[in-house]
Amino acid sequence: MPSVLDTADLRKRVQACLDAELATQAAVLKELGPDVEDLLHAIGDLLRGGKRLRAAFLYWGARAAGLPDSEELVRLASAMELFQAAALIHDDVMDDSDTRRGMPAAHRRLASRHTDRGWAGDRDRFGLAGAVLAGNLCLSWTDEVYATCGLPAAALDRGRPVFDRMRTQLMAGQFLDVVESMRPWEGLDDAERVDRAGRVIRFKSAKYTVEHPLLIGAGVGGMDDAGVAALSRYGLDLGRAFQLRDDLLGVFGDPDQTGKPAGDDLREGKRTVLLAHALAGVDGGGRRRVEHLLGRADLGAADVEELREIIDGSGAVDVVEDEIARLAASARHALATVPVIAGEAREVLDALVTTSTSRSA
Secondary structure (H helix, E strand, O other): OOOHHHHHHHHHHHHHHHHHHHHHHHHHHHHHOHHHHHHHHHHHHHHOOOOOHHHHHHHHHHHHOOOOOOHHHHHHHHHHHHHHHHHHHHHHHHHOOOEEOOEEOHHHHHHHHHHHOOOOOOHHHHHHHHHHHHHHHHHHHHHHHHHOOOOOHHHHHHHHHHHHHHHHHHHHHHHHHHHHHHOOOOOOOHHHHHHHHHHHHHHHHHHHHHHHHHHHHHHHHOOOHHHHHHHHHHHHHHHHHHHHHHHHHHHHOOHHHHOOOOOHHHHHOOOOHHHHHHHHOOOHHHHHHHHHHOOOOOOOHHHHHHHHHHHHHOOHHHHHHHHHHHHHHHHHHHHHOOOOOOOOHHHHHHHHHHHHHOOOO
16 A cells, blocks of 8 residues: 555655755765765665655645645755754764664765775774764755755745754754763662653654654744644654654564664663663563663674563563553644644644554664
């Protein structure tokens, strides 16, 4: 069955915008010579994958507010995919991830280029430096595409405050994730662990995945305050549910579907809501075993399976699944309270609840 993400042929059109932008930026960089092509290739390959959820939420937020379909609106929506690319590249650097979407992560890819060419110096340092700069390029292009999408300046000005807030809060949300990966959970009670993991979800993922793109679109489209408030509730609840599903896939997902090694979140030591509930549901021996294995880069397949069994046996999976269902229902309720939604946007946004929460990648 066709995906709701392909309504209005959106994914194909967003890809065309991204391809055109990459061609434009390649022309800008041409005078620097061929050495910068590695950055462009790493970014271009990353931009040819993904679900395009963030672009969809911006687009349908604007359509919900009554803005008609246009190539200018699709170009604006494509800016969210450049922002997502920046976040993924930087996230992989911070997590020391090997793969992204079934390909080598940008810093690994660039390190391999260093080796292939027999260059001097530290290959990994070269890869990290290149990936940071590739992410920064995507951030720069995000703002450029927003400003030059072709929609009226007055409309873009309405969306700009949320656009700026999104970029600022995501960067700080990424830092919260780093803080939580380093700050011990020992001595915290169960509720504190869940609360701290939930704060990371809110600012690192939930807002920039759904709420902020949606509100940028609604603002550009001129939606009234009541509609914006209801869409904000929809977006935040759905964004939280999206990330909880991501946390489950990070432990139990099929690598062929997720594009990441099995149990990658366990090797990275991510302190997620799923893990917080797991620690609350195991005895002292199980807790010590989790704390001993979590975050080990050399975690083998048997260790991953042991941690999965502990987490599953703790009841944490059921708790998180129940919370996903609750948040999805709450998002739908919030959507139903939006006073006026133009055209087919209400049906699409309702269908995006299922797409965001019932997925395997």
